[in-house]
Amino acid sequence: xxxxxxxxxxxxxxxxxxxxxxxxxxxxxxxxxxxxxxxxxxxxxxxxxxxxxxxxxxxxxxxxxxxxxxxxxxxxxxxxxxxxxxxxxxxxxxxxxxxxxxxxxxxxxxxxxxxxxxxxxxxxxxxxxxxxxxxxxxxxxxxxxxxxxxxxxxxxxxxxxxxxxxxxxxxxxxxxxxxxxxxxxxxxxxxxxxxxxxxxxxxxxxxxxxxxxx
Amino acid sequence: xxxxxxxxxxxxxxxxxxxxxxxxxxxxxxxxxxxxxxxxxxxxxxxxxxxxxxxxxxxxxxxxxxxxxxxxxxxxxxxxxxxxxxxxxxxxxxxxxxxxxxxxxxxxxxxxxxxxxxxxxxxxxxxxxxxxxxxxxxxxxxxxxxxxxxxxxxxxxxxxxxxxxxxxxxxxxxxxxxxxxxxx
Numbered sequence: 001x002x003x004x005x006x007x008x009x010x011x012x013x014x015x016x017x018x019x020x021x022x023x024x025x026x027x028x029x030x031x032x033x034x035x036x037x038x039x040x041x042x043x044x045x046x047x048x049x050x051x052x053x054x055x056x057x058x059x060x061x062x063x064x065x066x067x068x069x070x071x072x073x074x075x076x077x078x079x080x081x082x083x084x085x086x087x088x089x090x091x092x093x094x095x096x097x098x099x100x101x102x103x104x105x106x107x108x109x110x111x112x113x114x115x116x117x118x119x120x121x122x123x124x125x126x127x128x129x130x131x132x133x134x135x136x137x138x139x140x141x142x143x144x145x146x147x148x149x150x151x152x153x154x155x156x157x158x159x160x161x162x163x164x165x166x167x168x169x170x171x172x173x174x175x176x177x178x179x180x181x182x183x184x185x186x187x188x189x190x191x192x193x194x195x196x197x198x199x200x201x202x203x204x205x206x207x208x209x210x211x212x213x214x
Numbered sequence: 215x216x217x218x219x220x221x222x223x224x225x226x227x228x229x230x231x232x233x234x235x236x237x238x239x240x241x242x243x244x245x246x247x248x249x250x251x252x253x254x255x256x257x258x259x260x261x262x263x264x265x266x267x268x269x270x271x272x273x274x275x276x277x278x279x280x281x282x283x284x285x286x287x288x289x290x291x292x293x294x295x296x297x298x299x300x301x302x303x304x305x306x307x308x309x310x311x312x313x314x315x316x317x318x319x320x321x322x323x324x325x326x327x328x329x330x331x332x333x334x335x336x337x338x339x340x341x342x343x344x345x346x347x348x349x350x351x352x353x354x355x356x357x358x359x360x361x362x363x364x365x366x367x368x369x370x371x372x373x374x375x376x377x378x379x380x381x382x383x384x385x386x387x388x389x390x391x392x393x394x395x396x397x398x
Contacts, residue, residue: 030278031271031274031275031278033271037267037270037271038263038267040270041266041267041270081248081251081252081255082248083244083245083248085244086236086245087236088235088236168244172244172247176244176246176247177246177247178247180244180247181247181250181251184247184248184251185251185254188251188255
């Protein structure tokens with residue numbers, strides 16, 4: 001299951017984003033208007049996040065961070081805004097993909113692999129010397145960190161999205177008409193923030209593993 | 215997979231849990247709330263988003279315009295500097311040419327004045343030579359006259375006695391009388 005999700009995220013990053021952007025930026029003007037302006041704005045935002053967190057060599061990682069951010073953001077908001085309950089499935093339901101632990105664990109594992117890859121390609125095998133910085137006594141804690149990072153990422157995202165969805169469902173089943181609306185707005189806000197947090201943390205982990213000991 | 219085929223088989227039991235279908239309970243599907251939320255989001259979000267994008271566009275426009283103006287300014291300054299350079303080069307050439315002609319003129323002047331000084335010195339030399347020659351010839355004449363007079367004096371002193379002296383005096387008186395007679 002997790003592998004399916006990992007694959008789907010990879011495909012999403014490579015194909016869908018590039019198709020969207022290619023359609024929007026068919027005729028790039030120097031002074032941007034409309035769709036081009038919007039996509040450039042989003043790109044600048046993601047670039048800013050990566051640059052702040054990773055530092056100088058942020059270039060190759062912008063697509064990855066962008067994928068994380070956009071995938072989670074679009075998943076969360078589409079799960080919160082679109083009326084998926086109209087379509088009924090025999091098993092399971094249609095909702096935000098990120099309200100399933102499998103998705104979030106897949107994303108977190110991807111991030112883990114990404115920051116390992118970043119550290120190893122940058123520093124070689126001396127990347128593992130980072131485990132005994134600053135003192136060798138902290139070695140078990142550093143190893144533990146490698147497990148808690150993806151764990152915390154996945155659970156934070158999963159918990160937030162599932163909780164919001166459950167609250168809205170419960171409120172709708174209790175008082176269908178007006179009361180859920182503020183909670184839905186809160187849900188939109190927090191799910192957007194969660195997407196940003198996930199992307200920022202992923203970039204921070206990558207930056208941290210790339211800075212090594214220089 | 216087996217579950218999916220089972221659910222296809224049980225499609226005849228519409229609607230029941232465990233089948234594809236449409237949920238037509240509006241309240242359960244939260245359509246009203248969703249549409250309200252979407253409406254508010256689009257209403258306010260459109261304003262905010264277009265503001266953001268307009269700001270960005272204005273910023274880009276201003277940056278481009280500023281850099282264009284700076285470029286124009288820099289090109290103008292370059293042109294001015296080039297014109298000044300050309301003018302100064304022309305003046306430098308003039309100065310150089312003038313300088314050379316000045317040098318030539320000075321050279322000729324110097325040659326002339328030196329020539330004149332040389333001539334003057336020649337004249338002085340010639341005059342001095344003449345003067346010395348004359349001096350020498352005068353000295354020689356004087357010496358000769360002195361010698362002659364000394365010889366005459368000696369001769370006279372040697373052969374002069376009373377008689378001769380008396381005859382000479384009378385002769386001189388006669389000449390003087392004759393001269394006095396002529397002048398009277």
